[in-house]
Amino acid sequence: MKCDHDHAKDMLKHLDGMPDDVLLCDVSDLFKVFGDTTRMKILFALYKNEMSVNAISDCLGMQQSAISHQLKILKDNNLVGNRREGKTMIYFLSDDHVYQILAQGFEHIMEEHDL
Amino acid sequence: MKCDHDHAKDMLKHLDGMPDDVLLCDVSDLFKVFGDTTRMKILFALYKNEMSVNAISDCLGMQQSAISHQLKILKDNNLVGNRREGKTMIYFLSDDHVYQILAQGFEHIMEEHDL
DNA sequence: TTAACGTATGAGTATTTGTTCATATGTTTA
Protein backbone atom coordinates (compact mmCIF):
# COMPACT_ATOMS: atom_id res chain seq x y z
CA MET A 1 0.00 0.00 0.00
CA LYS A 2 1.36 3.34 -1.03
CA CYS A 3 1.94 6.12 1.43
CA ASP A 4 0.96 9.47 -0.04
CA HIS A 5 3.06 11.42 2.36
CA ASP A 6 6.26 10.14 0.83
CA HIS A 7 4.76 10.02 -2.60
CA ALA A 8 3.98 13.72 -2.42
CA LYS A 9 7.56 14.64 -1.66
CA ASP A 10 8.89 12.33 -4.34
CA MET A 11 6.74 13.87 -6.99
CA LEU A 12 7.80 17.42 -6.20
CA LYS A 13 11.46 16.40 -6.04
CA HIS A 14 11.23 15.08 -9.57
CA LEU A 15 10.09 18.43 -10.89
CA ASP A 16 13.20 20.12 -12.19
CA GLY A 17 12.91 23.87 -11.89
CA MET A 18 9.64 25.60 -12.68
CA PRO A 19 6.92 23.41 -14.24
CA ASP A 20 5.76 24.78 -17.59
CA ASP A 21 3.07 27.43 -17.75
CA VAL A 22 0.31 25.16 -19.00
CA LEU A 23 0.77 22.76 -16.12
CA LEU A 24 0.96 25.56 -13.57
CA CYS A 25 -2.20 27.04 -14.97
CA ASP A 26 -4.02 23.70 -14.86
CA VAL A 27 -3.02 23.15 -11.28
CA SER A 28 -4.01 26.60 -10.11
CA ASP A 29 -7.29 26.24 -11.98
CA LEU A 30 -7.90 23.03 -10.07
CA PHE A 31 -7.34 24.75 -6.74
CA LYS A 32 -9.52 27.63 -7.85
CA VAL A 33 -12.37 25.13 -8.02
CA PHE A 34 -11.88 24.32 -4.34
CA GLY A 35 -11.66 28.01 -3.53
CA ASP A 36 -15.36 28.71 -3.31
CA THR A 37 -17.66 28.10 -0.38
CA THR A 38 -20.58 26.92 -2.47
CA ARG A 39 -18.54 24.34 -4.31
CA MET A 40 -16.96 23.27 -1.03
CA LYS A 41 -20.43 22.74 0.45
CA ILE A 42 -21.47 20.72 -2.55
CA LEU A 43 -18.44 18.48 -2.20
CA PHE A 44 -19.26 17.92 1.46
CA ALA A 45 -22.89 17.24 0.72
CA LEU A 46 -21.78 14.60 -1.76
CA TYR A 47 -19.22 13.20 0.62
CA LYS A 48 -21.79 11.22 2.59
CA ASN A 49 -24.26 10.40 -0.19
CA GLU A 50 -24.70 10.92 -3.87
CA MET A 51 -27.54 13.38 -4.48
CA SER A 52 -29.76 14.93 -7.14
CA VAL A 53 -29.41 18.57 -8.13
CA ASN A 54 -32.60 19.53 -6.33
CA ALA A 55 -31.54 17.69 -3.21
CA ILE A 56 -28.31 19.67 -3.17
CA SER A 57 -30.20 22.92 -3.71
CA ASP A 58 -32.48 22.14 -0.77
CA CYS A 59 -29.59 21.01 1.37
CA LEU A 60 -27.66 24.25 0.81
CA GLY A 61 -30.70 26.51 0.64
CA MET A 62 -29.67 27.86 -2.75
CA GLN A 63 -31.28 28.16 -6.14
CA GLN A 64 -31.20 25.24 -8.52
CA SER A 65 -29.58 27.34 -11.21
CA ALA A 66 -26.69 28.41 -9.01
CA ILE A 67 -26.07 24.80 -8.06
CA SER A 68 -26.21 23.63 -11.66
CA HIS A 69 -23.65 26.21 -12.70
CA GLN A 70 -21.28 25.12 -9.95
CA LEU A 71 -21.83 21.43 -10.66
CA LYS A 72 -20.76 22.04 -14.23
CA ILE A 73 -17.49 23.51 -13.00
CA LEU A 74 -16.94 20.57 -10.66
CA LYS A 75 -17.69 18.12 -13.44
CA ASP A 76 -15.46 19.87 -15.97
CA ASN A 77 -12.66 19.41 -13.47
CA ASN A 78 -13.43 15.74 -12.91
CA LEU A 79 -14.23 16.24 -9.26
CA VAL A 80 -17.78 14.93 -9.55
CA GLY A 81 -19.50 12.57 -11.91
CA ASN A 82 -23.18 12.15 -12.70
CA ARG A 83 -25.68 9.69 -14.07
CA ARG A 84 -29.26 10.07 -15.14
CA GLU A 85 -32.04 8.31 -13.27
CA GLY A 86 -35.27 9.08 -15.04
CA LYS A 87 -35.87 12.78 -14.84
CA THR A 88 -33.23 13.42 -12.23
CA MET A 89 -29.47 13.67 -12.39
CA ILE A 90 -27.50 12.06 -9.62
CA TYR A 91 -24.14 13.59 -8.77
CA PHE A 92 -21.34 11.92 -6.83
CA LEU A 93 -17.70 12.47 -5.95
CA SER A 94 -15.55 11.01 -8.66
CA ASP A 95 -12.05 10.81 -7.41
CA ASP A 96 -9.99 9.84 -4.42
CA HIS A 97 -7.96 13.01 -4.73
CA VAL A 98 -10.98 15.02 -3.73
CA TYR A 99 -10.88 13.48 -0.27
CA GLN A 100 -7.17 13.95 0.11
CA ILE A 101 -7.00 17.50 -1.12
CA LEU A 102 -9.89 18.47 1.12
CA ALA A 103 -8.42 16.69 4.10
CA GLN A 104 -5.11 18.45 3.79
CA GLY A 105 -6.79 21.80 3.48
CA PHE A 106 -8.60 21.06 6.70
CA GLU A 107 -5.46 19.97 8.45
CA HIS A 108 -3.71 23.19 7.57
CA ILE A 109 -6.62 25.25 8.87
CA MET A 110 -6.94 23.16 12.02
CA GLU A 111 -3.29 23.73 12.83
CA GLU A 112 -3.70 27.44 12.33
CA HIS A 113 -6.59 27.50 14.77
CA ASP A 114 -4.78 25.46 17.38
CA LEU A 115 -1.79 27.81 17.46
CA MET B 1 5.98 7.87 10.97
CA LYS B 2 2.51 8.91 10.04
CA CYS B 3 0.93 8.04 6.73
CA ASP B 4 -1.10 10.94 5.42
CA HIS B 5 -3.12 8.85 3.08
CA ASP B 6 -4.90 7.11 5.92
CA HIS B 7 -4.82 10.18 8.07
CA ALA B 8 -6.69 12.11 5.41
CA LYS B 9 -9.52 9.63 5.30
CA ASP B 10 -9.71 9.44 9.07
CA MET B 11 -10.04 13.15 9.41
CA LEU B 12 -12.91 13.43 6.95
CA LYS B 13 -14.69 10.47 8.53
CA HIS B 14 -14.70 12.27 11.83
CA LEU B 15 -16.54 15.23 10.38
CA ASP B 16 -20.18 14.68 11.20
CA GLY B 17 -22.37 16.23 8.55
CA MET B 18 -21.50 19.62 7.11
CA PRO B 19 -18.64 21.49 8.82
CA ASP B 20 -19.69 24.88 10.10
CA ASP B 21 -19.66 27.89 7.81
CA VAL B 22 -16.62 29.54 9.34
CA LEU B 23 -14.50 26.45 8.83
CA LEU B 24 -15.75 25.92 5.29
CA CYS B 25 -14.98 29.52 4.50
CA ASP B 26 -11.48 29.26 5.96
CA VAL B 27 -10.75 26.16 3.96
CA SER B 28 -12.03 27.55 0.68
CA ASP B 29 -10.07 30.73 1.34
CA LEU B 30 -6.96 28.62 1.73
CA PHE B 31 -7.52 26.91 -1.60
CA LYS B 32 -8.25 30.24 -3.19
CA VAL B 33 -4.67 31.18 -2.36
CA PHE B 34 -3.41 28.24 -4.40
CA GLY B 35 -5.78 29.14 -7.20
CA ASP B 36 -3.65 31.76 -8.88
CA THR B 37 -0.81 31.23 -11.31
CA THR B 38 1.40 33.95 -9.90
CA ARG B 39 1.17 32.65 -6.35
CA MET B 40 1.73 29.13 -7.64
CA LYS B 41 4.89 30.29 -9.39
CA ILE B 42 6.10 31.99 -6.25
CA LEU B 43 5.59 28.81 -4.26
CA PHE B 44 7.58 26.86 -6.82
CA ALA B 45 10.32 29.45 -6.89
CA LEU B 46 10.59 29.12 -3.12
CA TYR B 47 10.46 25.36 -3.26
CA LYS B 48 14.12 25.02 -4.17
CA ASN B 49 15.56 28.04 -2.37
CA GLU B 50 14.46 30.84 -0.15
CA MET B 51 14.60 34.12 -2.04
CA SER B 52 14.35 37.88 -1.68
CA VAL B 53 11.41 39.81 -3.13
CA ASN B 54 13.50 41.22 -5.96
CA ALA B 55 14.89 37.80 -6.78
CA ILE B 56 11.36 36.47 -7.12
CA SER B 57 10.36 39.42 -9.28
CA ASP B 58 13.29 38.78 -11.59
CA CYS B 59 12.65 35.06 -11.63
CA LEU B 60 9.02 35.50 -12.67
CA GLY B 61 9.58 38.57 -14.82
CA MET B 62 6.98 40.55 -12.91
CA GLN B 63 6.91 43.87 -11.09
CA GLN B 64 8.11 44.02 -7.52
CA SER B 65 4.82 45.50 -6.40
CA ALA B 66 2.77 42.67 -7.84
CA ILE B 67 4.99 40.14 -6.09
CA SER B 68 4.82 41.98 -2.78
CA HIS B 69 1.03 42.01 -2.91
CA GLN B 70 0.93 38.29 -3.51
CA LEU B 71 3.55 37.54 -0.88
CA LYS B 72 1.37 39.29 1.65
CA ILE B 73 -1.51 36.98 0.80
CA LEU B 74 0.73 33.93 1.06
CA LYS B 75 2.06 35.11 4.40
CA ASP B 76 -1.36 35.94 5.82
CA ASN B 77 -2.27 32.34 5.09
CA ASN B 78 0.87 30.98 6.73
CA LEU B 79 2.14 29.45 3.50
CA VAL B 80 5.36 31.43 3.51
CA GLY B 81 7.42 33.06 6.21
CA ASN B 82 10.02 35.81 5.97
CA ARG B 83 12.97 37.30 7.79
CA ARG B 84 14.85 40.49 7.31
CA GLU B 85 18.50 40.47 6.25
CA GLY B 86 19.70 44.03 6.11
CA LYS B 87 17.66 45.84 3.52
CA THR B 88 16.23 42.73 1.96
CA MET B 89 13.43 40.42 3.02
CA ILE B 90 13.96 36.72 2.54
CA TYR B 91 10.87 34.61 1.94
CA PHE B 92 10.61 30.85 2.37
CA LEU B 93 7.99 28.13 2.41
CA SER B 94 6.70 27.78 5.93
CA ASP B 95 4.77 24.57 6.15
CA ASP B 96 4.89 20.94 5.16
CA HIS B 97 1.28 21.14 4.02
CA VAL B 98 2.30 23.37 1.18
CA TYR B 99 4.25 20.53 -0.38
CA GLN B 100 1.51 18.02 0.12
CA ILE B 101 -1.33 20.15 -1.12
CA LEU B 102 0.68 21.10 -4.20
CA ALA B 103 1.71 17.52 -4.86
CA GLN B 104 -1.84 16.26 -4.76
CA GLY B 105 -3.00 18.99 -7.08
CA PHE B 106 -0.32 17.90 -9.52
CA GLU B 107 -1.25 14.26 -9.20
CA HIS B 108 -4.84 15.00 -10.04
CA ILE B 109 -3.84 17.00 -13.10
CA MET B 110 -1.33 14.38 -14.23
CA GLU B 111 -3.99 11.69 -14.11
CA GLU B 112 -6.31 13.84 -16.15
CA HIS B 113 -3.66 14.31 -18.80
CA ASP B 114 -2.78 10.62 -18.93
CA LEU B 115 -6.36 9.55 -19.60
C1' DT C 1 21.24 63.66 8.25
C1' DT C 2 20.70 62.64 3.56
C1' DA C 3 20.74 59.60 -0.29
C1' DA C 4 20.14 55.12 -2.05
C1' DC C 5 18.22 50.73 -1.91
C1' DG C 6 14.67 47.12 -0.97
C1' DT C 7 10.09 46.35 0.22
C1' DA C 8 5.17 47.48 1.47
C1' DT C 9 0.86 49.58 0.58
C1' DG C 10 -3.25 52.44 -0.99
C1' DA C 11 -5.93 53.94 -5.00
C1' DG C 12 -7.49 53.15 -9.55
C1' DT C 13 -8.68 49.99 -13.26
C1' DA C 14 -9.69 45.99 -16.03
C1' DT C 15 -10.86 41.28 -15.71
C1' DT C 16 -12.84 37.36 -13.56
C1' DT C 17 -16.39 35.20 -11.12
C1' DG C 18 -20.89 33.83 -8.69
C1' DT C 19 -25.52 34.68 -8.56
C1' DT C 20 -30.19 35.61 -10.47
C1' DC C 21 -33.61 35.61 -14.02
C1' DA C 22 -35.56 33.80 -18.01
C1' DT C 23 -35.72 30.17 -20.89
C1' DA C 24 -34.17 25.96 -23.34
C1' DT C 25 -33.42 20.91 -23.18
C1' DG C 26 -34.55 16.34 -21.85
C1' DT C 27 -37.54 12.80 -19.55
C1' DT C 28 -41.80 10.85 -17.88
C1' DT C 29 -46.78 10.64 -17.37
C1' DA C 30 -51.57 11.60 -18.68
Added chain:
DNA sequence: TAAACATATGAACAAATACTCATACGTTAA
Protein backbone atom coordinates in the same frame (compact mmCIF):
# COMPACT_ATOMS: atom_id res chain seq x y z
C1' DT D 1 -49.03 14.92 -28.17
C1' DA D 2 -49.31 17.96 -24.29
C1' DA D 3 -48.28 18.95 -19.60
C1' DA D 4 -45.36 18.47 -15.68
C1' DC D 5 -41.06 17.86 -13.74
C1' DA D 6 -35.80 18.04 -13.38
C1' DT D 7 -31.87 20.06 -14.99
C1' DA D 8 -28.90 23.06 -18.05
C1' DT D 9 -27.58 27.32 -20.01
C1' DG D 10 -27.06 32.25 -21.75
C1' DA D 11 -27.29 37.13 -20.53
C1' DA D 12 -26.94 40.66 -17.16
C1' DC D 13 -25.27 42.50 -12.97
C1' DA D 14 -22.68 42.93 -8.65
C1' DA D 15 -18.75 41.68 -6.07
C1' DA D 16 -14.09 40.02 -5.77
C1' DT D 17 -9.49 40.09 -7.51
C1' DA D 18 -4.81 40.95 -9.69
C1' DC D 19 -2.21 44.19 -11.74
C1' DT D 20 -0.04 49.03 -12.29
C1' DC D 21 1.36 53.40 -10.61
C1' DA D 22 2.76 56.38 -7.17
C1' DT D 23 4.49 56.76 -2.89
C1' DA D 24 5.46 55.54 1.98
C1' DC D 25 8.33 52.88 5.17
C1' DG D 26 12.57 50.70 6.93
C1' DT D 27 17.53 49.88 6.63
C1' DT D 28 22.21 50.94 5.39
C1' DA D 29 26.02 53.74 3.73
C1' DA D 30 28.04 58.21 2.77
